[in-house]
Amino acid sequence: MSAPTTGSHPPQSGASPAPDTRIKTVIAACMLAIFLAMLDAQIVATALPRIVGDLGDLDLFAWVTTAYIIASSVTTPVYGKLGDLFGRKKVFLVAIALFLVGSAVSGLAQSMEQLILFRTLQGIGAGGLFVSVLAIIGELFSPREGAKYFNMFGMVFAGAALAGPAIGGVLTDLLSWHWVFLINLPLGVVVLALVASCLHLPPRSRRAHIDYAGFTTLSTAVVALTLLASWGGVKYGWTSPQILGLGAVALVTGALFVAAERRAAEPVIPLHLFRDSTFGISVLVSFAAGIVFLGAVNFLALYIQVVTGASPTLSGVVLLPMMFGLVAASVVSGRIITQTGRYKWYPVLSMATGIVGALLLSTMDTGTPQGLVIAYMLLFGIAAGLNMQVLTMAAQNTAPRDDIGAVHATVAFTRQLGSTLGISVFAAVFYNRLTEELARRIPAGALGGVDRDALSSHEVLDELAAPVREAVENAYAAALGPVFLGAVPVLLVGLGAALLMRNTPLRSWDHGSPEDSPEESAGAPAEAPADQR
Template sequence: MDRTHVRSGPGKETNRKMVTLGLLAALFIGALDVTVVSTATPHMVEELSGLGMITWVFSIYTLTTCVATPIFGKLTDLYGRKSVFITGLIVFVLASVLCGMAESMTGLIWFRALQGIGAGALTPVTFTIIGDLYPGEQRGKMQGLFASVWSVAGLLGPLVGGYFVDYLSWRWIFYMNIPIGIVSLIMVFGFLHERFEKKRKRIDYAGAIAFTLGISAMLYALLSGGESLPWSSPVIWILFVVALAALLAFIAIEKRAEEPMIPLALFQSGVMNVSNLSGFLAFSISTGTTIYAPMWIQTLLGYTATKSGLMVMSMSLAWPIASNLAGKLMYRLGAKRFIVFGSLLVLLGSLWLMSLRIESPFWSITAILTVIGFGMGCLSTPQTVLIQSVVGWEMRGVATATNSLMRSLGQTVGVAIFGVLFNSHLIMHTKAELAGGMQAVFVAIFVIAMLNMIAVVFLPSARKIAELQKS
């Protein structure tokens, strides 16, 4: 089978420190972009109009990122990490410039779609390169560090966005990506050196088209249902039918493809299957918690958005702390132990969340979010390291990207399910109805946490995982 293999060295030596800093910079602007845009929403609407389309500024970015992620992941295995990463970074930065120059809401949405395509390369390819550069225990430490970037971006996003909006212009939330992106480009291009075995490659165009159609139709239905279109709309059902047909066709194509976009052999691995299922479930929990816990704090307890943000910050702080601990200790104590322990914390935090009442003290929500955030950090980093360890170099990119895709799908599907549950309780929008709707969401989060707990128990034993590890 024709493949291109990439390694760091010999010849010019890769400067791991410089490359790592460049990757951190790229991941930071990708993560920051997810949070900073929401701060500028009112000003965008005021200048560009198009209030009815504002949700698509966020939704289209999610859609194109999900579609692009596994495609870029496969391309890294075919053509090397460096070229794909640089291509994605250039697309992201150029799209950021276009977003900052947008003169209409329609234009901004199209440019955000392009930006999402670039973002589809930043996260999975960054984690793949780190998996290549750092072996064994070092890989765990670095993956924990890089996972922390998302939490730091979550903390800084509202502050950075608020500063630019108040003192400059909302357009600078996009322009600020230019200098950071250039620094990242110079560091990775100049200091990451790969050696290729040049061989013929076949791109799975049919698989990519079927996958793009299927995922796009499914995500469009999930993002539009209950918002721009009712769930009972024929359009929504047609989209789901198209998604199902396209994804079934995708599976059939992958069985025959010489270089499948997502090799079905990945799904013969128990580690991959459990990690992907857990990623899907766990990240739906984290998204639901970060949406509805602040709503509970503000609408039922009567606290300001600022105080609500400070309380939710506990989750953003606990997550990176746990990620770093897990990355440093997982090789001594066992990855499965950390994943099971983290899942147990998420389950206990979800149980506590489900028990909330209107009279519950405000500190209890901070404690709940801390427990869930710490649990998420304990389970997410070891899963990434395990996935990269049980596949060979030639499938590490697509394996990492597939896991990223499952996490993103979990967030999107979770938001859709939680929205249906919440809205089903609202008639007059009374305080009691709001409380009932959010409690229904919290019950669903607890059920998902139980399913996640059951799933991770089926991870292979530490001894079996050690036998499966290839690098």
């Protein structure tokens, strides 16, 4: 995996202390880079309905998010190894540059296919931001000093989660959807300049063995699975040669990945970690959480803008309660767990609350009062926040200290993989149902030649006759219900797994031993959100 975690080694003796001002500048630049990467997912979700209305290809809209997630998740371990070989600063600068180039060309995209391709480039850059920042902090500070900066991740995540939907709506309304990507450029250039001028680290002398076979087979399996979930039953039949071929590719490359990891000197995902039940359960629950919670914003934005008629700006405001619930639940649960050292019942409560929230969201239609919509989203956000950092805490608590980097990467990767598959599967469910509902509710010729893929645009909806517009709104509402109902079985699996988790007290590593008493962990700093580790 990447460089040792911040708690695993002292600062290198060759590193001369940087001036205090320079250190603060570097930390500010690192946090701004994390903010940009987190903001991007939230800000784009709000603009997706307008993007679909402008570029068309509604059946591809989920790939605007999916391509970004795949690219960032499969490249994260690569950046860790490159940092070992060539130094954190160089790799970080390359990641920032790729993210900015991807943002620029995404803002200039003229078709959905172009946008998906450019978002992939942007995701490749984003994959290096988190891992590089964590490794840089680990080299600049001792473990106890660095802990307070890891805690800042929670505030950065909160800012991005709360500000993203509103910023996305404002930019889309006042300028255009192109600016949800172009806004990254001025901020990113500042990060690039500050890191280039102020970050000074000793040269890297240790050479690492890159698990090329593991990276290649894992990436191929993930792409094949995502294509299968996205195209199955929509673009191709489930028994078509294309879908069966993708399934075969996923199975073969998955088996090759396992074989490669058994032989690799430094595997992407050390298989011995799964011998511990706590780690295995944490990975499974994280996968379930990724499927359900991380894809919800895309479909809620469609409901708010198309069904309720809210503008992108107002929809960003309406989405804030869900983001507030997520952040509040994450922060509060993290503080309580830090004080008590106990964590089991938070993922249990997350899955149970998520089931209730998903069932309530599935009942929404054109007549649902806005107050109820906000209440349902708040509950769903709380459910998402209750498992955010807990699963990483649980997984690392029983893992060998030398594997902590692999633990963080694996839990985050499975959450991202779940998100990728969840968005694709739910998009397929939504699109199939929407096609049926539009055909059933709208008479032939009533749309007057309007492309059905453009019906999520306010400008297009406003031009339709009142009865036709009402039929479109009802069709969207009917198509979104099965999406949230489909989340319930996944959450039930997550709930069953969470109930089997051992409630092992958190241990402290501040004194260098994995076997330190659980009581010492009460004063340990809170962990950063799982998706940032």
